[in-house]
Amino acid sequence: MRALTDHKTLGIAYANTSGVFMVVGFLLMLLFRWQLAWPGQPIPIATAIFGETNAPGGILLPEFYYQLVAMHGSVMIFLAVVPMAVGALGSYFVPLQIGAPGLAFPRLGAAGFLTYLAAGLLMAASFVLPGGAANSGWTSYPPLAILASSGQTVWLVGILMLGVSSMLGAISLVATVVAYRAPGLTLMRLPFFVWSQVMTALLLLLAFPALQGAAVFQLMDRVAGTSFFLPSGLAVSNTPLAVSGGGNPLLWQHLFWFLAHPEVYVLILPAMGVVAEVITAHARRALWRYGLMVGAVVALGAWSMVVWAHHMLLTGMSTTLSSFFQITTMAVSVPSVILITSLVVTLWGGAIRYTTAMCFALAFLPMFGLGGVTGLPLGLGPSNLILHDTYYVIGHFHYLVAPGTMFALFAAIYHWFPKITGRRLNERLGLVHFIGSFVAMNAVFLPMFLMGIMGVNRRMYDAGLQYQLAEPTLAWNPHMTWNAVALGVFQLVFLFNVVWSAKRGEPAENPWQATTLEWATTSPPPAGNFATPPVVTGGPYRYEEERA
Amino acid sequence: MSAIALSDRQGRAASTGMWLFIASIVMFYGALFSGYVLLRAGSTVWETPWRTGLAAEWPIAVDHWFRTMWLGIAVMQSRRLSGTGVPVAGLPRFSWVIALAGTAFVWRCADIAGWLASRGLVPATSVPLACWYVLTGTVALLVAGGTIAAVWVALEPVPAVQRARRGAMLQRYWLLMFVLWITTVGGLYLV
Numbered sequence A: 001m002r003a004l005t006d007h008k009t010l011g012i013a014y015a016n017t018s019g020v021f022m023v024v025g026f027l028l029m030l031l032f033r034w035q036l037a038w039p040g041q042p043i044p045i046a047t048a049i050f051g052e053t054n055a056p057g058g059i060l061l062p063e064f065y066y067q068l069v070a071m072h073g074s075v076m077i078f079l080a081v082v083p084m085a086v087g088a089l090g091s092y093f094v095p096l097q098i099g100a101p102g103l104a105f106p107r108l109g110a111a112g113f114l115t116y117l118a119a120g121l122l123m124a125a126s127f128v129l130p131g132g133a134a135n136s137g138w139t140s141y142p143p144l145a146i147l148a149s150s151g152q153t154v155w156l157v158g159i160l161m162l163g164v165s166s167m168l169g170a171i172s173l174v175a176t177v178v179a180y181r182a183p184g185l186t187l188m189r190l191p192f193f194v195w196s197q198v199m200t201a202l203l204l205l206l207a208f209p210a211l212q213g214a215a216v217f218q219l220m221d222r223v224a225g226t227s228f229f230l231p232s233g234l235a236v237s238n239t240p241l242a243v244s245g246g247g248n249p250l251l252w253q254h255l256f257w258f259l260a261h262p263e264v265y266v267l268i269l270p271a272m273g274v275v276a277e278v279i280t281a282h283a284r285r286a287l288w289r290y291g292l293m294v295g296a297v298v299a300l301g302a303w304s305m306v307v308w309a310h311h312m313l314l315t316g317m318s319t320t321l322s323s324f325f326q327i328t329t330m331a332v333s334v335p336s337v338i339l340i341t342s343l344v345v346t347l348w349g350g351a352i353r354y355t356t357a358m359c360f361a362l363a364f365l366p367m368f369g370l371g372g373v374t375g376l377p378l379g380l381g382p383s384n385l386i387l388h389d390t391y392y393v394i395g396h397f398h399y400l401v402a403p404g405t406m407f408a409l410f411a412a413i414y415h416w417f418p419k420i421t422g423r424r425l426n427e428r429l430g431l432v433h434f435i436g437s438f439v440a441m442n443a444v445f446l447p448m449f450l451m452g453i454m455g456v457n458r459r460m461y462d463a464g465l466q467y468q469l470a471e472p473t474l475a476w477n478p479h480m481t482w483n484a485v486a487l488g489v490f491q492l493v494f495l496f497n498v499v500w501s502a503k504r505g506e507p508a509e510n511p512w513q514a515t516t517l518e519w520a521t522t523s524p525p526p527a528g529n530f531a532t533p534p535v536v537t538g539g540p541y542r543y544e545e546e547r548a
Numbered sequence B: 001m002s003a004i005a006l007s008d009r010q011g012r013a014a015s016t017g018m019w020l021f022i023a024s025i026v027m028f029y030g031a032l033f034s035g036y037v038l039l040r041a042g043s044t045v046w047e048t049p050w051r052t053g054l055a056a057e058w059p060i061a062v063d064h065w066f067r068t069m070w071l072g073i074a075v076m077q078s079r080r081l082s083g084t085g086v087p088v089a090g091l092p093r094f095s096w097v098i099a100l101a102g103t104a105f106v107w108r109c110a111d112i113a114g115w116l117a118s119r120g121l122v123p124a125t126s127v128p129l130a131c132w133y134v135l136t137g138t139v140a141l142l143v144a145g146g147t148i149a150a151v152w153v154a155l156e157p158v159p160a161v162q163r164a165r166r167g168a169m170l171q172r173y174w175l176l177m178f179v180l181w182i183t184t185v186g187g188l189y190l191v
């Protein structure tokens, strides 16, 4: 606990924990990908690991399959990617990048981590409950979620705790940036990464409470027998439900997406920030139109709070409301395009070094582009009618978070590993990791767009065996699954690289000659970060000077 | 950073942190309250027991007047806490007054909930009652939190500057409680 009050230890603790959850989320995925590729075929060791109740004869039961899917989404979003992007990178690098000795409220930061850890363990442990873990999707729509087994209650408690955790972390981070910037570090001299982290923290602060409110309602529905989300006259398997009724299931969707749309920007903004840092340092360029980018990231964050109902276009809302959300959704792509354009234009005339970090950052750009572009048809009613709840949606958001945010996270690790350890990751292994991940990732997710356009629904236990329209796509599934396995294998290369390089990597202080403040101290930084407090006299990216 | 500059920064950080915390609570309560508004707007019948049979047995106006007053006292006392001119020795007493008012408030909320429940009016009875329990319960929980914070401030011996700062934080929190409570009362009983 005491050690966690140091922001670097805290960042590492977040990184390790979220890394473990990332592996957990990945393994859950491999299991259900097996089922999608070979529906109903036994997995050799499944019974031994998951027991007769989940996988009799090695065959995954539907009930278990849905636990795997729901927990894959929940683990990846809430326990892996956000804690890695915000908890780990934010806690470690924001104080360094603003020349501060630490976080403003170290004890809050530590408490936030411990709350996250407890929530994660709790949610993961819910697999052993009778009925298993939550199985109503990461979106937990009622009435299904209210009728689900007790794992759902644990999920809700976990979500409440995660809300507290992100609130504590976000308060600590924003207050640090407001109050502890080095002398001379004006707001418009902040590295772009810091801006992205501050906006992310604000989104977490303002949006997560809505989900917490909704979780309180759903918890009441489950444990106190209320009917916040249960309409009157609901019958399950032809038996009327013994509840008072009078509630509204759509209320959950509104509250959930009021968080969860901003949450997707929580996933993407830190990635943008990382890519900005990596591209500037490895292309020896200052950001193109820094001011515009700052404006765009602020606008993106704020605007992301008024688009949520594009997830609900088919719920029968009025045309006025639906038009409103379609328009806001189209408009939200403007700041995204500004950001991505600025990042691309930054490369122009740069002296690009194709390091592994840079490769991941460069790959992020088209991957994010593909994810973003495919969002537009989803945001318009007529095309949403066809694409909603199909694999197209899965393709859309995975392009944003998997080859998108995940690639940015890899870029961050390759870029900042020397800062943390004083040693570089091996570049040759890095290149293998990059190329392998890039190919496998696309091979897994690209077919999903086509599947969705052909009408294959998401969340189908048997990949759509009983639907004729899914017939041509069934043969693709094994390939996708094999590529998912390959993706895992290439991550082993990465893990080996991390472990090996931490001990024997080439020693490095500032191998990229980067000019942002975190590099103005030794690698790894000492306690208190800076031997002499830095004084800032200019912008963060001073690469133009070297070419003059 | 020199000592004065550091204390300056701590003050700024604390103040920023408190505003963010308040914003976050506002969003949390806002979510619950808008849930309430949407449920109520979408219902054809909205039977609130205190509008009918219970009204005679439960002196709602008096009861709420008391609870509002207790919160008012807490707000006023926390205001005194934040003054820099306040002698350090006098501080704990104010905090204890806040703690007392807060406890009375929470006790009253719990008492009424128990009374309703004893008459079979539990959250599961109807959505209006469920809303009553959740909104009242949330305010009561937040007030309980403020009460604990007041005791903590009273007990921890810290330099006068820091204490005044904590007082200022506490005051903002209690003002927020007051606003939330007024909103709850208005939303549940008056509209």
Ligand code: HEM
Pocket: A139, A264, A265, A267, A268, A310, A311, A329, A330, A332, A333, A336, A371, A372, A373, A375, A376, A377, A378, A379, A380, A384, A387, A388, A389, A393, A396, A397, A400, A401
């Ligand atoms: C250009 C901006 C974007 C637009 C116009 C857009 C649009 C949409 C729409 C309309 C949907 C709902 C599809 C449906 O269920 O029918 C959706 C789903 C989704 N989007 Fe996006 N999106 C954008 C950016 C992002 C970003 C940046 C992320 C994450 C990093 C993201 C993550 C998701 C997720 C996770 C879902 C699926 C949620 C679920 O149902 O499980 N989107 N998007």
Ligand SMILES: [Cu+2]
Pocket: A260, A261, A264, A307, A308, A310, A311
């Ligand atoms: Cu969305």
